[in-house]
Amino acid sequence: MENFIQKYLEYNRHWAQHKREEDAGYFDLLAGGQHPEALILGCSDSRVSPSVVVGADLGEVFVHRNIANVVAHSDLNFLSVFQYAVEVLGVKHIIVVGHYGCGGVQAAMSDKVFGLIDNWLANIKDVMALHEKELNAIADEHRRFDRLVELNVLEQIKNIRQTSVYRKALQKGAAPELHGWVYNFSTGLINVIFGQGVNSPASAV
Numbered sequence: 672m673e674n675f676i677q678k679y680l681e682y683n684r685h686w687a688q689h690k691r692e693e694d695a696g697y698f699d700l701l702a703g704g705q706h707p708e709a710l711i712l713g714c715s716d717s718r719v720s721p722s723v724v725v726g727a728d729l730g731e732v733f734v735h736r737n738i739a740n741v742v743a744h745s746d747l748n749f750l751s752v753f754q755y756a757v758e759v760l761g762v763k764h765i766i767v768v769g770h771y772g773c774g775g776v777q778a779a780m781s782d783k784v785f786g787l788i789d790n791w792l793a794n795i796k797d798v799m800a801l802h803e804k805e806l807n808a809i810a811d812e813h814r815r816f817d818r819l820v821e822l823n824v825l826e827q828i829k830n831i832r833q834t835s836v837y838r839k840a841l842q843k844g845a846a847p848e849l850h851g852w853v854y855n856f857s858t859g860l861i862n863v864i865f866g867q868g869v870n871s872p873a874s875a876v
Contacts (some may be wrong), residue, residue: 700730701729701730705730705733705760706730706760707730707731707732707733707756707760707762708731708732708762708763708764709731709732709733709762709763709764709765709766709847710732710733710734710735710752710753710756710757710760710762710764710765710766710847711732711733711734711735711766711768712735712736712737712740712742712749712765712766712767712768712827713734713735713736713740713768714736714737714738714739714740714768714769714770714773714775715736715737715738716770716773716774718770718856719768719770719854721734721736721766721768722734724854724859724861725861733752733755733756733760733762735748735749735752735753737749737791738774738775738788738791738792739769739773739775739776739791739792739794739795739823740767740768740769740823740824740827741775741791741794741795741823741827742767742827742830742831742834743791743794743830744830744833744834750834750836753765753831753834753836753837754836757836757837757840757847758836758840761845762847763847763848764847764848764849764850765831765847765848765849765850766850766851766852766866767824767827767828767831767849767850767851767852768824768852768853768854768861769820769821769823769824769851769852769853769854770820770853770854770855770856771816771817771820771854771855771856771857772816772820772856773820773823775791775792775795776795776816776819776820776823777816778792779792779795779796779799779819780799780815780816780819795819795823797826798819798822798823798826799819801826802819805818805822806818806819806822821853821862821864824851824852824853824864824865825851825864825865827851828849828851828865831849832849848866848867849865849866850863850865850866850867851863851864851865851866852864
């Protein structure tokens with residue numbers, strides 16, 4: 672069996688050499704500090720690397736990931752990242768990136784008991800309860816699943832708006848622009864459901 676650790680380290684060496692050949696000062700610039708334009712909140716799913724799917728170079732985006740891209744008001748990890756991104760890094764955009772086929776959303780839709788993660792999935796069950804009428808009206812299970820993924824992204828944007836960090840930035844006239852995206856594995860494309868470039872009939876936040 673191939674040694675994945677060695678493969679990754681070998682790739683790193685070749686990648687670093689290639690970057691130095693392209694731009695001798697590339698790593699010196701990165702070492703000088705970061706100035707990202709956006710904070711991306713994405714899912715921990717290994718099939719979705721936000722910076723990869725948008726072609727962002729190192730230093731362009733600040734990234735936080737958790738199961739099902741949730742903004743929980745009790746999550747000090749995300750809130751700390753968010754505050755640092757807004758108040759220290761001065762990011763101009765906050766992008767919540769969900770993805771169709773999300774395992775966390777699918778787990779929340781089931782009646783199974785998974786253990787510790789059920790406490791986290793309760794955040795998504797709250798989204799389900801809030802939009803119960805709309806979701807129950809969708810007969811096709813796959814379409815209902817996709818719609819819950821979209822609604823989850825939209826509700827997390829609402830949650831961001833309720834944080835003290837965002838409200839403080841809003842009062843100062845420096846609130847970042849909010850965006851809601853859903854990545855599609857089948858096409859490799861991003862479906863914009865909220866913010867600049869909207870191309871879906873998804874409900875407004």
